[in-house]
Amino acid sequence: DQQVKQNSPSLSVQEGRISILNCDYTNSMFDYFLWYKKYPAEGPTFLISISSIKDKNEDGRFTVFLNKSAKHLSLHIVPSQPGDSAVYFCAAREYGNKLVFGAGTILRVKS
Amino acid sequence: DGGITQSPKYLFRKEGQNVTLSCEQNLNHDAMYWYRQDPGQGLRLIYYSQIVNDFQKGDIAEGYSVSREKKESFPLTVTSAQKNPTAFYLCASSTGQGLDEQFFGPGTRLTVL
Numbered sequence: 001d002q003q004v005k006q007n008s009p010s011l012s013v014q015e016g017r018i019s020i021l022n023c024d025y026t027n028s029m030f031d032y033f034l035w036y037k038k039y040p041a042e043g044p045t046f047l048i049s050i051s052s053i054k055d056k057n058e059d060g061r062f063t064v065f066l067n068k069s070a071k072h073l074s075l076h077i078v079p080s081q082p083g084d085s086a087v088y089f090c091a092a093r094e095y096g097n098k099l100v101f102g103a104g105t106i107l108r109v110k111s
Numbered sequence: 112d113g114g115i116t117q118s119p120k121y122l123f124r125k126e127g128q129n130v131t132l133s134c135e136q137n138l139n140h141d142a143m144y145w146y147r148q149d150p151g152q153g154l155r156l157i158y159y160s161q162i163v164n165d166f167q168k169g170d171i172a173e174g175y176s177v178s179r180e181k182k183e184s185f186p187l188t189v190t191s192a193q194k195n196p197t198a199f200y201l202c203a204s205s206t207g208q209g210l211d212e213q214f215f216g217p218g219t220r221l222t223v224l
Binding site for chain 1: 153203
C-alpha cells in the first residue's frame with residue numbers, strides 16, 4: 001500500500017514554461033514533505049521542503065504547495081530549464097525521521 | 112568538504128556470497144539510513160540508525176544486516192538470504208533533529224551474477 005504516490009511517471013515541458021509535478025499521500029500523520037532531484041547513477045539531492053503547518057514554500061525558481069485537506073502537494077518550477085531534466089521524488093516524513101518516498105516523476109525539459 | 116561517500120560505485124558478486132557496502136559521512140550527523148532503489152520504484156528503506164550502537168529495521172530489512180559502531184560509518188551487508196539483491200543502494204544521513212533533510216551519497220550499483 002503506497003502511502004506516497006506520484007501518479008505521473010513522466011512529464012515533458014518546453015524550456016521557459018512551468019513544470020508542475022504532483023504528489024498525493026494517504027497518511028495524515030506526515031508532518032514534513034520534501035522534494036528531491038535525482039540524475040541517473042547518482043544519489044538524490046535535496047531541493048525544497050515544506051512543513052505541514054504551511055501551505056507554500058518558495059526558493060528561487062522552485063515553489064512547493066501543500067493542500068492538507070486534499071493530501072496533495074505539488075512542485076512548481078518556473079521557468080523550466082534543460083538542466084532541470086531529472087527524476088523528481090516526493091517524500092514525506094513519518095515517525096523517527098523516516099522518509100517515505102514516491103516512485104518518482106521523470107521530467108524532460110525540451111530546448 | 113563535508114559529505115557522504117559510498118564505495119565501491121559498482122559491485123559484482125556471485126550468487127550465494129555475502130557482500131558489504133561501505134558508507135562514510137563527515138557531516139557529524141547522528142542519523143544514517145540505507146535505501147534500495149529498483150527501476151520504476153521509489154526509494155525503499157532497508158535499515159536506519161538514529162545513534163551510534165543502535166539501529167532499526169526499515170520496510171525491507173530481510174536479507175540485510177548493518178552495524179553502527181562509529182558515528183561516521185554505517186556499513187550494509189547484503190547476505191545470501193536476500194532473494195533479489197541486484198539494485199542501486201543509497202546511503203543517507205541527517206542530523207536527526209527537527210525538520211531536517213537527508214543527504215544522500217552517490218550510491219552503489221550491486222549486480223549479482
